[in-house]
Amino acid sequence: SLVDKANYRHFMAKEIHEQPEVVGHTLARYVDMATERVALPVKLPFDFNTIQRVNITACGTASYAGFVAKYWFERFARLPVEVDVASEFRYREAPLRKGDLAIFISQSGETADTLAALRYAKAEGAHTVAVVNVPTSTIARESETVLQTLAGPEIGVASTKAFTCQLMVLANLAIAAGKARGELSDEDEAKLVHGLVEVPRLMADALTTELQIEKLAHRIAKSSDVLYLGRGTSFPLALEGALKLKEISYIHAEGYAAGELKHGPIALIDETMPVVVIAPHDRVFEKTVSNMQEVAARGGNIILMTDAKGAEEATVESLVTIVMPDMSAAFTPMVYAVPVQLLAYHTAVVMGTDVDQPRNLAKSVTVE
Numbered sequence: 611s612l613v614d615k616a617n618y619r620h621f622m623a624k625e626i627h628e629q630p631e632v633v634g635h636t637l638a639r640y641v642d643m644a645t646e647r648v649a650l651p652v653k654l655p656f657d658f659n660t661i662q663r664v665n666i667t668a669c670g671t672a673s674y675a676g677f678v679a680k681y682w683f684e685r686f687a688r689l690p691v692e693v694d695v696a697s698e699f700r701y702r703e704a705p706l707r708k709g710d711l712a713i714f715i716s717q718s719g720e721t722a723d724t725l726a727a728l729r730y731a732k733a734e735g736a737h738t739v740a741v742v743n744v745p746t747s748t749i750a751r752e753s754e755t756v757l758q759t760l761a762g763p764e765i766g767v768a769s770t771k772a773f774t775c776q777l778m779v780l781a782n783l784a785i786a787a788g789k790a791r792g793e794l795s796d797e798d799e800a801k802l803v804h805g806l807v808e809v810p811r812l813m814a815d816a817l818t819t820e821l822q823i824e825k826l827a828h829r830i831a832k833s834s835d836v837l838y839l840g841r842g843t844s845f846p847l848a849l850e851g852a853l854k855l856k857e858i859s860y861i862h863a864e865g866y867a868a869g870e871l872k873h874g875p876i877a878l879i880d881e882t883m884p885v886v887v888i889a890p891h892d893r894v895f896e897k898t899v900s901n902m903q904e905v906a907a908r909g910g911n912i913i914l915m916t917d918a919k920g921a922e923e924a925t926v927e928s929l930v931t932i933v934m935p936d937m938s939a940a941f942t943p944m945v946y947a948v949p950v951q952l953l954a955y956h957t958a959v960v961m962g963t964d965v966d967q968p969r970n971l972a973k974s975v976t977v978e
């Protein structure tokens with residue numbers, strides 16, 4: 611067949627491992643590699659200077675890509691962003707200003723709720739951009755501008771490579787917005803783009819954590835609940851980590867903003883509770899460490915994903931520390947997605963679930 615599992619046991623494993631390559635292809639489509647400047651493949655039919663607000667709408671994993679992008683648009687372009695799941699956005703009759711920007715993210719380009727949200731935004735007079743993996747899809751056809759992800763066919767029901775390719779496209783769009791709005795200088799742009807150019811290699815490095823994660827998966831497989839924590843762009847990744855684990859291993863998991871721990875989930879923590887902390891050594895690292903201390907004080911089992919510097923400075927005992935490569939703090943979600951996906955994958959393999967086709971789920975949800 612056109613798409614096979616190569617030497618992998620599941621499509622999901624193959625798709626996780628393909629990421630350095632397909633994220634690299636996507637990067638090359640959105641960046642001029644010679645000058646390391648953003649070079650969008652299409653001309654945008656609007657000026658970021660006249661946009662006052664961006665609405666990002668999607669479902670599932672794609673909505674978490676949008677949530678990461680919110681941090682990027684707000685930081686690089688000082689542009690306020692609202693993120694919605696499509697099933698809420700479409701019925702809320704959210705007021706959109708004519709000429710503002712609405713972004714729709716979808717691997718398949720066929721998700722019914724996302725399509726309905728797109729039609730609503732168009733009717734309200736918003737500019738519409740679709741970040742889609744299937745260029746012939748309905749969402750691609752009906753939106754004003756299409757920014758394609760070059761993930762290639764994704765077969766595993768749980769999205770992996772489409773997610774990281776969505777992030778790559780959105781990072782470039784956010785940098786372009788920052789440039790257009792005068793919030794980023796040429797030098798800022800060069801630095802950020804350089805950070806993006808490094809991502810595929812760093813994702814390949816991140817794949818080397820696999821053996822360690824496979825071992826850890828045997829521990830996780832014995833748990834009935836897992837908590838994922840993160841701050842900043844690691845917060846949406848914590849949500850994605852929890853989603854991945856529950857959809858393919860059927861273990862209950864929850865993602866939380868690390869700073870919200872004390873407002874509820876801390877009550878759940880005891881010696882049986884694994885807590886995955888996604889904490890690259892970025893500007894909120896210290897804050898996350900203090901949340902980890904709260905977890906450790908209650909006997910929670912910390913699984914820390916951080917870099918060498920973070921591992922050295924985290925003065926908290928963890929069950930396992932997964933040491934990630936050093937990198938530009940802005941783009942950690944693409945690289946930390948790798949161990950997050952591997953953990954869900956290997957846990958599901960230990961549990962013996964149908965990894966590529968989990969019960970009750972569909973690859974593309976074309977009905978409400």
Ligand code: G6P
Binds near residue numbers: 671718971
């Ligand atoms: C389904 C899939 C998810 C996916 C979501 C959105 O629920 O199981 O993996 O994230 O749909 O799909 P889309 O094609 O719109 O990205």
